[in-house]
Structure formats: C-alpha cells, structure tokens
Amino acid sequence: MIRVPHRPAVTVILMALLALSIQALSLPNSAPAAEIKFSLAGGLAQKFEGIGGISGGGATSKLLSSYAAKFPRKYNQILKYLFKPKFGAALQILKVEIGGDSQSTDGTESSHMHTADDVSFDRGYEWSLMKDVKKINYDIKLYGLPWVFPGWIGGPDLDPYYNNSSNLLRYIMTWVKGAKAVHGLHMEYLGIWNERPWNADYIIMLRKALDASGFASTRIVATDSLWDVGFLKAAAANKALYDAVDVLGAHYPGADSPPEAKLLNKTMICSEEFSAYNDINGGGCWARILNEPFVMGNLSGAIAWNLLTSYYRGFPYSDNSLMSAREPWSGNYQVKPPIWVTAHHTHFSEPGWRYLPVGNGSGLLPGNGSYITYVSPDAAHVTVVIETMDPHDAHCFYSMPQYPIADVQTVVLKFTDGLSSITRFRVRQSVFDYGNRTARLFQKLPDFPVVNGTLKLTLTKNTILTLTTMDDAGPTDDPSQIVNEKAPTNETFFPDVYREDINELRDEEEPRYLAPQAGVWEVRSAPDGKRAMAQVVTQPPVDTCYPRFPRPGALIGDYSWTDSRINCSVWLPIWANASTGVYLGLQANQAGASMVHSSGVFAWLLPLQGPGCGGYCTVLLMTRDYGMQQAVYSSVLDGLARDSWISVSLQMLKGFVQLRVNHKLAYNGTSGWEKLPSGWAAVGTQNFGVAYFKDLSVERLGD
Ligand SMILES: *[C@@H]1O[C@H](CO)[C@@H](O)[C@H](O)[C@H]1NC(C)=O
Ligand SMILES: *[C@@H]1O[C@H](CO)[C@@H](O)[C@H](O)[C@H]1NC(C)=O
Ligand SMILES: *[C@@H]1O[C@H](CO)[C@@H](O)[C@H](O)[C@H]1NC(C)=O
Ligand SMILES: *[C@@H]1O[C@H](CO)[C@@H](O)[C@H](O)[C@H]1NC(C)=O
Ligand SMILES: *[C@@H]1O[C@H](CO)[C@@H](O)[C@H](O)[C@H]1NC(C)=O
Ligand SMILES: *[C@@H]1O[C@H](CO)[C@@H](O)[C@H](O)[C@H]1NC(C)=O
Ligand SMILES: *[C@@H]1O[C@H](CO)[C@@H](O)[C@H](O)[C@H]1NC(C)=O
Ligand SMILES: *[C@@H]1O[C@H](CO)[C@@H](O)[C@H](O)[C@H]1NC(C)=O
Ligand SMILES: *[C@@H]1O[C@H](CO)[C@@H](O)[C@H](O)[C@H]1NC(C)=O
Ligand SMILES: *[C@@H]1O[C@H](CO)[C@@H](O)[C@H](O)[C@H]1NC(C)=O
Ligand SMILES: *[C@@H]1O[C@H](CO)[C@@H](O)[C@H](O)[C@H]1NC(C)=O
Ligand SMILES: *[C@@H]1O[C@H](CO)[C@@H](O)[C@H](O)[C@H]1NC(C)=O
Numbered sequence: 001m002i003r004v005p006h007r008p009a010v011t012v013i014l015m016a017l018l019a020l021s022i023q024a025l026s027l028p029n030s031a032p033a034a035e036i037k038f039s040l041a042g043g044l045a046q047k048f049e050g051i052g053g054i055s056g057g058g059a060t061s062k063l064l065s066s067y068a069a070k071f072p073r074k075y076n077q078i079l080k081y082l083f084k085p086k087f088g089a090a091l092q093i094l095k096v097e098i099g100g101d102s103q104s105t106d107g108t109e110s111s112h113m114h115t116a117d118d119v120s121f122d123r124g125y126e127w128s129l130m131k132d133v134k135k136i137n138y139d140i141k142l143y144g145l146p147w148v149f150p151g152w153i154g155g156p157d158l159d160p161y162y163n164n165s166s167n168l169l170r171y172i173m174t175w176v177k178g179a180k181a182v183h184g185l186h187m188e189y190l191g192i193w194n195e196r197p198w199n200a201d202y203i204i205m206l207r208k209a210l211d212a213s214g215f216a217s218t219r220i221v222a223t224d225s226l227w228d229v230g231f232l233k234a235a236a237a238n239k240a241l242y243d244a245v246d247v248l249g250a251h252y253p254g255a256d257s258p259p260e261a262k263l264l265n266k267t268m269i270c271s272e273e274f275s276a277y278n279d280i281n282g283g284g285c286w287a288r289i290l291n292e293p294f295v296m297g298n299l300s301g302a303i304a305w306n307l308l309t310s311y312y313r314g315f316p317y318s319d320n321s322l323m324s325a326r327e328p329w330s331g332n333y334q335v336k337p338p339i340w341v342t343a344h345h346t347h348f349s350e351p352g353w354r355y356l357p358v359g360n361g362s363g364l365l366p367g368n369g370s371y372i373t374y375v376s377p378d379a380a381h382v383t384v385v386i387e388t389m390d391p392h393d394a395h396c397f398y399s400m401p402q403y404p405i406a407d408v409q410t411v412v413l414k415f416t417d418g419l420s421s422i423t424r425f426r427v428r429q430s431v432f433d434y435g436n437r438t439a440r441l442f443q444k445l446p447d448f449p450v451v452n453g454t455l456k457l458t459l460t461k462n463t464i465l466t467l468t469t470m471d472d473a474g475p476t477d478d479p480s481q482i483v484n485e486k487a488p489t490n491e492t493f494f495p496d497v498y499r500e501d502i503n504e505l506r507d508e509e510e511p512r513y514l515a516p517q518a519g520v521w522e523v524r525s526a527p528d529g530k531r532a533m534a535q536v537v538t539q540p541p542v543d544t545c546y547p548r549f550p551r552p553g554a555l556i557g558d559y560s561w562t563d564s565r566i567n568c569s570v571w572l573p574i575w576a577n578a579s580t581g582v583y584l585g586l587q588a589n590q591a592g593a594s595m596v597h598s599s600g601v602f603a604w605l606l607p608l609q610g611p612g613c614g615g616y617c618t619v620l621l622m623t624r625d626y627g628m629q630q631a632v633y634s635s636v637l638d639g640l641a642r643d644s645w646i647s648v649s650l651q652m653l654k655g656f657v658q659l660r661v662n663h664k665l666a667y668n669g670t671s672g673w674e675k676l677p678s679g680w681a682a683v684g685t686q687n688f689g690v691a692y693f694k695d696l697s698v699e700r701l702g703d
Contacts, residue, residue, distance in 0.1 A: 049269050059311060102149070130142055161197075173210075222245045387463070530694065580686045606620075
C-alpha cells in the first residue's frame with residue numbers, strides 16, 4: 001500500500017452550534033424540503049454483520065502488552081474504549097493476525113508453528129488480547145487471517161499452496177483448534193491469505209476440514225483483497241467454491257461492489273477499511289465508510305485497519321487507527337475521533353439487526369451525504385444514522401465517492417408502514433469544524449419529537465446524527481468527546497535509558513520494547529541455561545515484502561535519536577540451525593518492509609572457521625546499512641569463542657562511533673557517520689538462524 005499524505009482541511013464551514021435544528025412542521029416561510037421515506041412495507045435488507053478493528057497485519061498491538069504489565073488500569077481503560085458495550089467504540093468484531101513469523105506492515109508476529117513439528121499456543125500477544133476483550137464484551141465476534149507464513153509451509157518456491165496446500169491446511173486448522181481448546185476462543189470468521197492469491201482447492205478443503213472438526217459455524221471470508229473479479233467469477237462457476245465461502249470480504253472497496261459480487265447474493269463486508277490518520281479528518285472518513293458502502297454497494301459491515309496504534313511513532317501508518325496507545329513508558333494513550341464516530345452506530349445496533357433497504361430507510365440525501373437505518377430483529381427498535389461529511393474534509397485512503405455536499409439541507413423524514421408509531425427519538429450528534437480543527441463528538445441532544453410520523457431536520461455539512469428509539473443513558477455534554485486539535489498534546493517519549501528486563505517475561509514471550517521487523521525474538525534458555533532473547537526463525541519465511549528480507553532485524557528506541565548507545569551480550573551457538581553472525585545497529589532509519597533499505601551504524605560480528613583464519617576467528621564489519629552493501633571498515637578480532645557470551649557496546653556521539661567488544665575498543669572512528677539520518681537502535685542476525693541476546697540496553701546520549 002502507498003501512504004497517502006495527510007492533507008489539511010481548507011474548507012470553512014458554518015458555525016458548529018447552528019449545525020442542526022428541528023423546526024416546526026408548519027412554518028409558513030419554510031422552503032420546500034425533500035421528503036425521505038422510512039418504511040417496513042418492502043421488507044428488510046441485509047443483516048448487519050458489525051463494526052470491528054484489526055490487530056495485526058502486523059504487529060500493530062506490539063506495545064500494548066507493556067501497558068498490561070505496567071499500567072493494568074490504563075490497559076483496561078484502553079480495551080474499554082475499544083470494546084465495552086455502550087462505552088466507547090463498542091466494537092463488535094475483533095480481527096487478528098494469525099502470526100506468521102514475517103513482516104506484515106509494522107513488524108512480525110510470532111507463529112504457533114515455527115517449524116513443521118513445532119507447536120505452541122503461548123506466543124505473541126493476540127491470544128491475550130482476544131481473551132481480555134472477551135472479558136469486556138463476551139459477544140465479540142473473532143476473525144483470524146494470515147498475512148505471512150513460516151517458510152516450511154511453502155516448499156521450495158515459498159508458495160503456501162505448495163503440495164496441494166497440505167501444510168497450510170494443517171497449519172491453519174491447528175491454529176483454529178488451538179484457539180478453541182487452549183484459549184476457549186471460537187472463530188466466527190476465518191480468512192484465506194491477506195491481499196494475496198487465493199486457491200479454490202484450498203478454500204474447499206478448508207471448509208471440509210472445519211466442518212469435520214466441529215467448526216461448521218466458522219464462516220470463511222474470501223478473499224481479503226481489493227475486489228477480485230476473477231475470484232467472483234470462479235465462485236459463480238464452481239458450486240463447491242461458492243458453497244465453501246460465506247462472506248465476501250473486500251479491502252478498501254470504496255463504497256461499491258461490482259455486479260459480479262452482487263450476483264453471488266452473499267454477505268459482503270469491508271473486511272479491511274480505513275487506513276486514515278485518526279484526527280478529525282480520519283474520523284469523518286470513518287463516518288462515510290460506516291454508511292456509504294451499504295447504500296452504494298450492499299456491504300453490511302466494516303473493519304478498520306488498524307484497531308490501535310501500539311507501535312513506535314515513525315513506523316509505517318502511525319496513528320492510522322481508531323485510537324493510539326504507543327507510550328508504554330508513561331501509560332499515556334489517546335482516545336481519537338474514530339472511537340466516537342463508531343459509537344454512533346454500535347451503541348444503538350447489534351450484529352444481526354437488519355438494514356432498511358435503499359429507498360425505504362437508507363439512501364443518499366438530496367444534498368448528498370447518506371443515511372442508513374438499522375432495525376432490531378423484532379422490529380421494536382430503529383436506529384437511523386445520517387452523515388453529511390464532505391469528502392474533501394473527510395478524506396479517505398481509497399477512493400470513496402467524491403460528491404460535493406450541500407452546506408445546508410432541509411429534509412422531512414416520514415415514518416410510515418410499521419414505523420408510524422414512533423413518537424420521539426433519542427439523539428446523538430457529532431459536528432466537525434475543520435476550519436477551527438475542533439469537533440464536538442457524540443454529544444447527546446434533547447429528544448426529537450416525531451409528530452404524526454414526521455420529523456423535519458436541517459442538516460449542515462460535516463455532521464453525523466444518530467436517531468434511535470433505544471434508551472441512551474449517556475450524559476449530555478460529555479467533555480471527553482470534545483476535540484481541539486490545536487491544543488497542546490502531552491506526548492511522552494521513549495526513556496533516555498532503557499534496559500529490557502527478561503526476568504519479567506514468560507518463556508516464549510516476546511521482549512517488551514524490542515520490535516521485530518524480520519525474524520521473531522522469544523525468551524528462551526541459551527545453551528548455558530541463562531534466559532535470553534532468542535531469534536528463532538531458522539529459514540526464510542513466506543514473505544510478502546519486495547525485496548524480501550535477507551535477515552532478521554528488530555528495532556528499539558526512538559526514530560529521532562542520533563547520539564545514542566546500544567549494549568547487548570550475544571551468543572552464537574554451534575548448532576546447525578545457528579545464524580552465521582549477529583549485528584547491533586544505531587540510527588536505523590526505516591521500519592516495516594522498508595527496513596531492508598535502512599541506513600545506520602551497523603556493527604557485524606561474523607565468525608569464520610577455516611585455515612585462512614588460523615582455525616577460528618571473528619570478522620568485525622562496520623557498514624552504513626542494514627543491507628551490508630556499504631562497508632566502511634573491517635578487521636579480525638582475536639580471542640572470541642563462538643559458543644559463549646560476547647558483550648558488545650556500540651556508541652555514536654557527535655559523529656564518532658565507538659564499538660567495544662568484551663570491553664575492548666574494537667572500532668573508534670569517523671567515517672561520514674555524522675551524515676546519517678536519525679533512527680532506532682537495532683539488533684539482528686546475519687541470516688535466518690538462531691542467536692541469543694541478553695542484557696540489552698539502549699540510551700540516548702547528548703542533550
Ligand atoms: C419500499 O416500500 C414500498 C412500499 O412502501 C415497496 O413497494 C417497495 O418495494 C420497497 N422498496 C424496497 C427497495 O424494498
Ligand atoms: C505432501 O502432502 C502429503 C499429505 O497430503 C504428505 O504426506 C507429503 O509428505 C507431502 N509432501 C511433501 C514433499 O511435503
Ligand atoms: C497435488 O498437486 C499436484 C501438483 O502440485 C497435482 O499434480 C496432484 O494431482 C495433486 N493431488 C491431489 C490429490 O490433489
Ligand atoms: C439471496 O439470499 C437470501 C438469503 O440467503 C435469500 O433469501 C434470497 O432468496 C437469495 N436471493 C436470490 C436471488 O438468490
Ligand atoms: C443491493 O442494493 C440494491 C439497492 O441499493 C438493491 O436493489 C439490491 O437488491 C441489493 N442487492 C442485494 C443482493 O442485496
Ligand atoms: C451531489 O453529488 C452529485 C455528484 O455525485 C452532484 O452532481 C450534485 O451536484 C451534488 N449535490 C449537491 C447539492 O451538491
Ligand atoms: C472558530 O470558532 C470560533 C468560536 O467557536 C468561531 O467564532 C469562529 O467563527 C470559528 N472559525 C471558523 C473558521 O470556523
Ligand atoms: C397526519 O398525517 C395525515 C396523513 O399524512 C394527515 O392527514 C393529518 O392531517 C396529519 N395530522 C396532523 C396533526 O398533522
Ligand atoms: C496535558 O497535561 C496538562 C497538565 O498536566 C493537562 O491539564 C492537560 O489536560 C493534558 N492534555 C492532554 C491532551 O492530555
Ligand atoms: C536449534 O537447534 C537446537 C539443537 O538441535 C534445538 O535445541 C533448538 O530448539 C533449535 N532452535 C530452533 C529455534 O529451531
Ligand atoms: C553500556 O556500556 C557502556 C560501556 O561498557 C557503559 O559505560 C554504559 O553504562 C552501558 N549502558 C547501560 C545502560 O548499561
Ligand atoms: C578515538 O578516536 C578519537 C579521534 O581520532 C581520539 O581522539 C580518541 O583518543 C580515540 N579514543 C580511544 C579510546 O582511542
């Protein structure tokens with residue numbers, strides 16, 4: 001995906017407080033207003049699947065477990081803002097990555113099967129997230145999807161469908177069964193392969209395997225990519241494939257579905273959407289995503305990438321999420337506008353409710369903008385959500401409709417045929433003032449009376465309005481829902497000195513602040529029995545990055561760091577699966593898939609065995625890049641044994657780099673280092689192979 005730069009809004013709009021008013025019906029001077037009909041007579045449209053967020057794709061919740069450990073109350077508050085019914089976003093779906101040991105946007109997530117005969121359900125942070133969310137919202141619908149896979153699945157060509165997908169099927173079924181048996185987590189939805197090729201035989205086999213293992217109620221979503229007409233045509237032509245798929249899941253569909261999709265008459269959802277910066281512009285975009293895809297494309301649910309920014313600032317797509325919690329050192333977190341935009345829908349609807357069809361309760365407004373209506377199964381409750389977000393202000397990542405919006409429009413809502421008994425609505429309103437960078441979100445207004453089945457509204461641009469027959473116990477004028485983006489923020493930064501304390505971690509747990517971009521680090525016992533952080537990926541994974549990562553690497557610290565130091569002890573075992581070398585780095589300036597292009601100060605220890613080296617020695621290599629293309633220095637270090645701890649300290653101060661190995665100065669020099677851009681500290685291995693790291697610390701030096 002290509003990042004769309006955040007564009008400041010330029011439109012000046014009418015005063016927020018005048019955003020909406022109810023007018024008496026029979027005012028003599030009122031202009032003729034367009035009438036909008038709400039009726040049950042034509043029956044109900046699709047079932048509403050729900051609104052959700054994605055943890056993963058990848059490592060987007062990386063820093064959240066540190067909140068759980070250090071700030072449990074704040075951790076709980078964050079989950080409440082996201083998932084607690086009728087509280088914040090009150091999300092109905094949680095989609096997680098099935099960790100695959102490889103980079104999947106903001107890092108790697110650990111796999112439950114690193115190798116063909118390895119299995120553990122105690123890795124990564126998605127299990128604990130799902131379980132903790134379930135404690136807050138028992139009815140949460142879970143959705144698992146792989147982005148990448150351990151290399152063993154893919155055979156020689158790293159193709160997950162290798163050997164008739166036999167490895168893949170075993171791998172995914174092991175995860176689904178383990179989720180249930182070990183963690184009590186049932187998958188409502190299961191995807192195929194994020195934004196990558198699908199395979200009809202695999203989908204059909206997966207359906208059979210789920211049915212045969214007691215997971216008949218787990219629904220297969222395909223294809224988790226942009227609309228794939230090839231797939232849609234295949235599903236129309238192949239009954240087994242058609243029957244195997246329950247939900248058509250499209251990424252960034254831009255409010256529409258192609259005729260080939262509609263023809264299949266299946267549930268359709270935006271299975272990944274949003275990817276917008278979570279300010280008031282992104283909040284406005286999310287409001288459009290929650291309405292327009294139903295009105296224009298029959299899509300009946302939306303899932304935001306991503307759930308929560310819990311990865312370092314400067315990583316790809318920072319704050320492209322519903323809210324942000326990326327300061328685990330202080331416990332700070334930010335509840336962002338998309339949270340309250342979601343609440344407009346989720347507080348007053350449930351998955352399983354149905355929409356009113358376009359023309360009879362859902363549609364486009366006469367001055368543009370849209371409205372949808374959710375109806376409870378017994379038709380006892382009705383919730384209408386109206387949005388007049390200007391596409392120019394509420395800019396979306398992918399192309400949503402670009403119509404202009406009337407500054408003000410007056411509409412008369414007519415409730416007939418089964419809805420004429422409604423006499424009042426509870427009301428929630430969000431008003432965005434893009435000129436002032438302020439918004440009053442999800443504010444409770446006094447009830448709107450419905451007189452004789454009729455309600456007249458004057459709608460200004462950039463407003464969201466929920467009308468519901470449900471109760472609403474929320475307070476009026478909740479100050480936490482007032483946003484002023486010009487006010488100073490209280491961002492806290494990575495500590496000046498940080499030591500990774502693995503004694504706080506379980507076996508197989510990922511180090512707290514170390515953020516793997518390729519490879520996976522887990523707490524394991526080193527050959528001497530000491531607990532350490534092991535890089536455990538021993539063969540190139542089924543990577544979806546181009547170019548592929550040649551080697552593991554993990555980042556820590558802050559991207560603004562220049563003068564800094566990293567200390568770490570390293571151990572290269574003599575096992576067949578060991579790596580051929582290790583490195584420490586400073587000022588690594590690229591994260592995510594771009595880490596392959598990272599510059600920085602990289603110090604490599606590369607053991608050599610052979611006659612040219614007097615039997616055994618270690619080559620020290622200094623490079624200005626992760627890619628090992630820009631070497632600036634090399635030497636041979638004597639007296640370093642392979643199968644033992646070696647302490648390394650790498651420092652950059654005012655353009656001078658010093659490297660100490662076992663406390664001896666091994667490199668001291670300038671070499672244009674001062675020209676390097678700032679960046680994170682890094683550790684890694686030369687190739688996919690095991691190495692151990694302990695006593696990791698990073699420091700910011702200088703002022
Ligand atoms: C809308 O309702 C009318 C009856 O009021 C009905 O005839 C029509 O079929 C309905 N349209 C849709 C799309 O359901
Ligand atoms: C191919 O899959 C079958 C199971 O369907 C398995 O027995 C066989 O070992 C696999 N072959 C290879 C080369 O992985
Ligand atoms: C397995 O895949 C091979 C090609 O990779 C194919 O020739 C063979 O027919 C497949 N076997 C089954 C049982 O599907
Ligand atoms: C579409 O699916 C719905 C629900 O499964 C069903 O009631 C309806 O008859 C189907 N319509 C067509 C045209 O197949
Ligand atoms: C899709 O929506 C249109 C109206 O917008 C409606 O006429 C049509 O029946 C819907 N199709 C399905 C499959 O629900
Ligand atoms: C609504 O959008 C359409 C284009 O989709 C445009 O032609 C029309 O002028 C817009 N209406 C208003 C009131 O701006
Ligand atoms: C900003 O807000 C102030 C006070 O609410 C209001 O007087 C002013 O008109 C607003 N400015 C713009 C550009 O909307
Ligand atoms: C209510 O609506 C009906 C039909 O539209 C109309 O005949 C009647 O006069 C209205 N009553 C009031 C009090 O407005
Ligand atoms: C920032 O901190 C100040 C003082 O501690 C506090 O009054 C203010 O509310 C905080 N602002 C935010 C956005 O948290
Ligand atoms: C590497 O090999 C050693 C020795 O065979 C084994 O104990 C260890 O589990 C392996 N590690 C990984 C991550 O495969
Ligand atoms: C890192 O190592 C250097 C050199 O041995 C030492 O001076 C420094 O205090 C160490 N830093 C930390 C945080 O332990
Ligand atoms: C490191 O190099 C600088 C500049 O050449 C020199 O001044 C300094 O003495 C050296 N430090 C050591 C410990 O050799």
